[in-house]
């Protein structure tokens with residue numbers, strides 16, 4: 001059997017890329033307490049359960065060992081500082097961040113991507129850690145880039161995105177998305193040619209902003225989530241940054257869709273109108289999407305419209 005060097009094992013575990021959370025609780029004696037954790041895992045949908053692993057050596061461990069409630073805050077791309085504060089043994093971590101108490105009294109931090117307010121479901125002793133299982137009583141989430149962590153370094157997905165966009169500031173940039181909703185893949189109609197294309201805009205923008213990709217879908221009555229980069233390529237003088245994600249139709253807009261200025265149509269994967277796709281590179285992209293959906297592999301294409309490399313980044317569950 002291999003002799004396990006714990007420091008080396010820690011480094012090996014560290015090669016698993018994760019998000020970063022701050023786990024909090026409220027103690028009657030100590031007030032708000034919290035620590036940075038990347039051992040967060042979703043566990044069950046029904047009942048709604050999550051878990052986080054607590055090191056027995058943490059200063060706050062005795063408080064988390066007793067508490068009946070806690071919250072998990074998933075940090076955003078720009079909250080690296082907060083991660084460092086809560087990973088320290090500092091006394092007053094909460095003086096450095098905005099927060100409010102959730103239903104259970106556990107602190108919910110401002111500016112996070114998501115939070116889950118929990119009651120303790122079960123504790124499982126596991127070596128030098130305790131697995132804390134929480135039953136979710138309330139949660140919320142936003143469509144923002146999360147902070148990542150791998151091999152001891154923070155990964156800033158949003159920054160990567162900005163870098164790609166700003167490095168091509170002087171050329172033309174189209175930011176698009178291959179998006180699937182319950183009815184199929186959403187394509188944008190081009191009324192002048194009678195063709196269809198991958199929905200795109202000049203930038204991502206915010207949900208409330210006109211002219212950006214998020215704004216375009218919001219206007220058409222969809223809420224979109226873009227977890228993956230799908231392709232970055234040049235076609236003529238234009239740089240394309242294409243994401244891959246999901247879209248959900250907002251109930252209120254269902255009946256007014258026809259009158260909306262943006263014309264999106266959902267096509268089932270086996271009914272994509274190939275002959276009506278005006279751009280050959282978009283046709284290739286959708287063919288790849290169809291293949292990747294069948295095998296549950298996700299890749300990022302980087303290159304030009306004619307040639308490039310496909311980097312396989314992850315194997316995912318079907319969207």
Ligand SMILES: Cc1cc2nc3c(=O)[nH]c(=O)nc-3n(C[C@H](O)[C@H](O)[C@H](O)COP(=O)(O)O)c2cc1C
Pocket residue numbers: 020034035036037038039040053054055056057058059060061083086087088089090149
């Ligand atoms: C990115 C990152 C992830 C961490 N994940 C965990 C974790 O999952 N469980 C844990 O017990 N400690 C984890 N830590 C370490 C704690 O945050 C650290 O020990 C902290 O000082 C605990 O605070 P306390 O001593 O005030 O309780 C992590 C630290 C970092 C930087």
